Amino acid sequence: MQRNPRTIRSVPDEPAPQYRSPVDPRDVKAGWVVSDRNGYYDSQNIVVVRGEDGPEYSVILHHSENREGGPGLRLYSTRSTDRGRTWTALQPVEDATRQSHDGYQLVHRTADGRERIFLFYGWNIGSQYPPGADPGLTDMKRTDMQLDEGYWLRVSDDGGRSWGDRRWSIPVRRTAIDRRNPWGGATMGMFLCDKPSVIDGSVVMAFQKTVDGAGETPGSEAFFLHSRNLLDVEDPGDAEWETLPRGDSGLQAPSGELRLGEEPHILWLGEPHPGRVLALWRTETGRLATSTSDDGGETWMRSAWLTFEGRSDGAPLRNPRGSITPFRLREPASDGSTQFALLYYNNGRTERLGYVGRRTYWLTIGTVTPDGRIEWAQPEIALWWDGTGFEDRPGWNPDWAIVDGPGYPDFAELDDGTLVVVESNKLAVRCHEIDTRLVSMLRRQRDRAGAPSDPPVLSAQGAIGLRSPVLPDLRARGGFSIVARICADGIPESDTVLAGAQSTVTAALGEEPTERTITKGWVLRVLPDGEVEFAVSDGFGTGCAISTTGLVRGGGWDGRGHSLAVVFDGGPRVAYVVVDDRLDDGGELREQGWVTVPAGLGEVGGAELDVPDGPVRSLEIWDRPLLVSEAVALHRRG
Numbered sequence: 001m002q003r004n005p006r007t008i009r010s011v012p013d014e015p016a017p018q019y020r021s022p023v024d025p026r027d028v029k030a031g032w033v034v035s036d037r038n039g040y041y042d043s044q045n046i047v048v049v050r051g052e053d054g055p056e057y058s059v060i061l062h063h064s065e066n067r068e069g070g071p072g073l074r075l076y077s078t079r080s081t082d083r084g085r086t087w088t089a090l091q092p093v094e095d096a097t098r099q100s101h102d103g104y105q106l107v108h109r110t111a112d113g114r115e116r117i118f119l120f121y122g123w124n125i126g127s128q129y130p131p132g133a134d135p136g137l138t139d140m141k142r143t144d145m146q147l148d149e150g151y152w153l154r155v156s157d158d159g160g161r162s163w164g165d166r167r168w169s170i171p172v173r174r175t176a177i178d179r180r181n182p183w184g185g186a187t188m189g190m191f192l193c194d195k196p197s198v199i200d201g202s203v204v205m206a207f208q209k210t211v212d213g214a215g216e217t218p219g220s221e222a223f224f225l226h227s228r229n230l231l232d233v234e235d236p237g238d239a240e241w242e243t244l245p246r247g248d249s250g251l252q253a254p255s256g257e258l259r260l261g262e263e264p265h266i267l268w269l270g271e272p273h274p275g276r277v278l279a280l281w282r283t284e285t286g287r288l289a290t291s292t293s294d295d296g297g298e299t300w301m302r303s304a305w306l307t308f309e310g311r312s313d314g315a316p317l318r319n320p321r322g323s324i325t326p327f328r329l330r331e332p333a334s335d336g337s338t339q340f341a342l343l344y345y346n347n348g349r350t351e352r353l354g355y356v357g358r359r360t361y362w363l364t365i366g367t368v369t370p371d372g373r374i375e376w377a378q379p380e381i382a383l384w385w386d387g388t389g390f391e392d393r394p395g396w397n398p399d400w401a402i403v404d405g406p407g408y409p410d411f412a413e414l415d416d417g418t419l420v421v422v423e424s425n426k427l428a429v430r431c432h433e434i435d436t437r438l439v440s441m442l443r444r445q446r447d448r449a450g451a452p453s454d455p456p457v458l459s460a461q462g463a464i465g466l467r468s469p470v471l472p473d474l475r476a477r478g479g480f481s482i483v484a485r486i487c488a489d490g491i492p493e494s495d496t497v498l499a500g501a502q503s504t505v506t507a508a509l510g511e512e513p514t515e516r517t518i519t520k521g522w523v524l525r526v527l528p529d530g531e532v533e534f535a536v537s538d539g540f541g542t543g544c545a546i547s548t549t550g551l552v553r554g555g556g557w558d559g560r561g562h563s564l565a566v567v568f569d570g571g572p573r574v575a576y577v578v579v580d581d582r583l584d585d586g587g588e589l590r591e592q593g594w595v596t597v598p599a600g601l602g603e604v605g606g607a608e609l610d611v612p613d614g615p616v617r618s619l620e621i622w623d624r625p626l627l628v629s630e631a632v633a634l635h636r637r638g
Helices: 434-441 628-637
Strands: 032-035 040-051 054-064 074-080 099-109 115-124 148-156 166-169 188-192 196-198 201-212 219-225 242-244 262-268 277-280 290-291 325-328 338-342 360-368 374-376 380-384 406-413 419-424 429-434 459-462 480-486 497-506 517-526 532-537 544-547 563-569 574-579 616-622
Touching: 040 115, 040 419, 040 429, 054 099, 054 115, 054 419, 054 429, 099 188, 115 188, 148 188, 148 497, 148 532, 148 628, 166 628, 219 262, 219 277, 262 325, 325 406, 360 434, 374 532, 380 419, 380 434, 419 544, 434 628, 459 517, 480 497, 480 517, 480 628, 497 616, 532 563, 544 574
Parallel strands: 040 099, 040 406, 074 099
Antiparallel strands: 032 429, 040 054, 054 074, 099 115, 115 148, 148 166, 188 201, 196 201, 201 219, 219 242, 262 277, 277 290, 325 338, 338 360, 360 374, 360 380, 406 419, 419 429, 459 616, 480 563, 480 616, 497 517, 517 532, 532 544, 563 574
16 A cells, blocks of 8 residues: 655744754863964963954964973964854964964954054063173073063954064063073063953053072062053053062062962952052962052062962962962943952862862852942852873973963953953863853852752751652763751861761672662761861762861851851762851862862762751752852852
8 A cells, every 4th residue: 555655844933952062161172172283372462343244353473383481482463253163274464483372362442443453472582691791601591481572462454363563562560570580680580360450541561570590489579560551552662661569679479489469360359449450460379479450560569379268367269289360240230240250260279389179160250339449249159170181291390381281361351241261271262151140140249149940859947758869870961969068056066067968878880789889979067176067978888978167166056047058060060068157168178179080970869868857857859060159149048
């Protein structure tokens, strides 16, 4: 019998569901590749310019077929017209007669609607120590930080497609640190990694000087280049430049063996503090140094450590000797306050001169207070890297390119508030759009209170007859969160179980029967010092534990209600604890508060929930990792 042919028709009114990417946008490997020629990349910089069909990106980077700081370093430009998905071939900005490096762009939009990009960069011949220099000086591994004339400037009037045939020098004033160097100041040891800012009509950028000209060495100092009229003159050669601060010395860290003024940045706080600027820079001490000026950078207050509260007695933002990037957001907070984004590594590790702990970038948002401080939000994980790293290779030394995680990021902001970042692990440059939900939550963290929009999979106030859900398998890159409300007047006895869900099951894995058993699950218990530990195990030897470090110090057993949020995030394989409205940072006990979850930790099963009578008043479980901002809002909900 002949069958009727099947009729296939188009159904335009019934579109297919939108594609949902399984990729974690925070995964560095998920970024769009700008360039990946191996060798050595660094100091990438991005700006947004107007295009015929929407925003276009201009990126400047430097690359070498050699090692970090070695001969052959050269600046290149590339562009994207599709929001970073594809990029043009690299085009050299400078000829190869000299090394060119550390290029940073500034877009200036004139009153008549034109866009001009200024490109500031280093251009040098790769100096070595002069004849007669101290014979005790070691050979310079880096040849990209010795500049004779100062910095250099080029201009693009076509959105970064070309950079003209002229360059202009930007003179740098010699100071005491230059006169002490092996060249007596004829050559300066300098490094620039700050995106230029427009501060009250002037162009300002921060840079460092080194005492021996060899690179990132002890005794470096932070300085600032300042031009009041660059944006007003048609010929950049007519611009006037000064080196700040006044006097013969730059800024250094308040303490530390190396006394660094390394890789500085400058931030303008704006109204109602028009002359106030803040500088911040990295050190080897596991903390970020900062200083404040009330006259635009001419004179500076005594340097201090950067804290979340913006006060000297606050909690420090922890960072190893790794690159940080602050960025002034275009749109203010809901109350009109200026806000800044800051990427940093959120750990205070100090081994290997601080060149460690650089695989995960955390993002925080700072808000300018009425009295002229910047208060920083509790941070969120923004970018993570679990790929190849060479930081532990034999024979490590600080002159090598330290290939570990994302570094030297730079921000651009689109009209809709999306933050775009370029970064590199020194082997490839990638472009990312930061998760908009993460940014939004951070910008409003200080004002939000309430529960997440999705309900918990378990909510208990007393645990009779309740079964804990099977926690998501972290190997699938998911996660979970357990939030406990506690209240006790006095520290409970050591090893007191606050809550738990553990089961003892057969150890058989499909083979012959066995009498051996395993215990898997999780438990929340009190430690001898009064802190609280969360431990989870699959029963076969793979587990993870994380504990608070500031619960006792913060009055966690003072008879009032407090909250503990334990979050396991399977994307970056990171676990962290939020105590009330603070992400535990390790306090005085550890260099960091968060821990790395073993790659093999997976399914841990479900079990009868045990919440003994005692400090825990309620318990909630989510089958996903809560943001730090969500945990903070939950605490404020009460």
